[in-house]
Amino acid sequence: MAKFFAVIIVVITIASAIPIVMHTWPTPQDISTHGAAIDDQTNETMLEAGISFVISQIILAFFIWRFSSWRQGEKTKTFPGGAKAMVWAAFLLVGTEVLALGIFGVKAWANVYFTPPAADAVQVQAQAGQFAFYFRYPGPDGKFGPIHPEMINEANANFFGIDQTNDADSKDDVVTAEMAIPVNKEVHLLMHSKDVGHSFFVPELRVQQDFVPGLDLSLHFTATKIGRYEIVCTQLCGLGHYNMKAYLSVLSQSDYDDWIKKQAALQ
Numbered sequence: 001m002a003k004f005f006a007v008i009i010v011v012i013t014i015a016s017a018i019p020i021v022m023h024t025w026p027t028p029q030d031i032s033t034h035g036a037a038i039d040d041q042t043n044e045t046m047l048e049a050g051i052s053f054v055i056s057q058i059i060l061a062f063f064i065w066r067f068s069s070w071r072q073g074e075k076t077k078t079f080p081g082g083a084k085a086m087v088w089a090a091f092l093l094v095g096t097e098v099l100a101l102g103i104f105g106v107k108a109w110a111n112v113y114f115t116p117p118a119a120d121a122v123q124v125q126a127q128a129g130q131f132a133f134y135f136r137y138p139g140p141d142g143k144f145g146p147i148h149p150e151m152i153n154e155a156n157a158n159f160f161g162i163d164q165t166n167d168a169d170s171k172d173d174v175v176t177a178e179m180a181i182p183v184n185k186e187v188h189l190l191m192h193s194k195d196v197g198h199s200f201f202v203p204e205l206r207v208q209q210d211f212v213p214g215l216d217l218s219l220h221f222t223a224t225k226i227g228r229y230e231i232v233c234t235q236l237c238g239l240g241h242y243n244m245k246a247y248l249s250v251l252s253q254s255d256y257d258d259w260i261k262k263q264a265a266l267q
């Protein structure tokens with residue numbers, strides 16, 4: 001029976017590797033300046049993790065085959081050198097894997113996360129809450145007014161808890177349910193959650209970042225193709241999670257200027 005399982009493991013390993021090797025699921029189009037580097041890194045990670053996966057499954061199948069017994073009552077053979085050697089081997093394998101991922105990761109991930117945005121980047125604040133995203137633009141003064149959590153009120157559409165009567169910086173802030181950005185211009189996205197963990201994921205933009213309650217997180221990117229794309233939450237954030245999404249419009253600079261003017265007039 002054990003030898004049968006060993007064969008099944010090898011069959012499952014090969015069957016699950018085939019669609020990945022054949023690229024059965026192509027990635028969506030890339031609309032960002034950093035996307036190619038992210039795709040390269042993903043491919044390298046898949047290759048490195050895939051090779052480790054196939055090798056480890058074959059080793060597993062070999063051990064099951066080699067140390068199993070057909071006859072009833074016969075004692076199972078133990079691994080030569082005992083469990084200690086195996087634990088060390090596992091530490092070495094996992095350590096090499098983590099190190100390799102870290103080295104690959106420096107190229108793309110670290111370049112996106114550990115570099116500051118351009119000084120003239122378009123600032124957009126994104127707020128996630130059960131179960132919607134809202135966005136805020138600082139207006140002509142370039143400054144966001146402070147958030148007063150106690151003033152957050154969905155009933156009067158004060159999603160960010162802005163006090164426009166008393167805070168000078170808030171007076172020209174623009175709050176929207178859809179996100180629009182100009183094409184070929186760096187965007188500095190400032191993210192916070194109103195309640196639980198959420199995520200900002202735009203597959204075409206190759207951007208996926210979690211919202212962590214209590215933390216202000218930020219990232220920056222440049223979109224290179226005009227169009228309308230979906231922003232989805234990828235963290236299981238509650239009963240309405242399945243329906244939590246918004247839209248990102250990448251517009252020409254003049255269309256963006258018109259859009260923000262129109263939104264400002266609606267406030």
Ligand SMILES: [Cu+2]
Pocket residue numbers: 128129130131197198199233234235236237241244
């Ligand atoms: Cu969510």
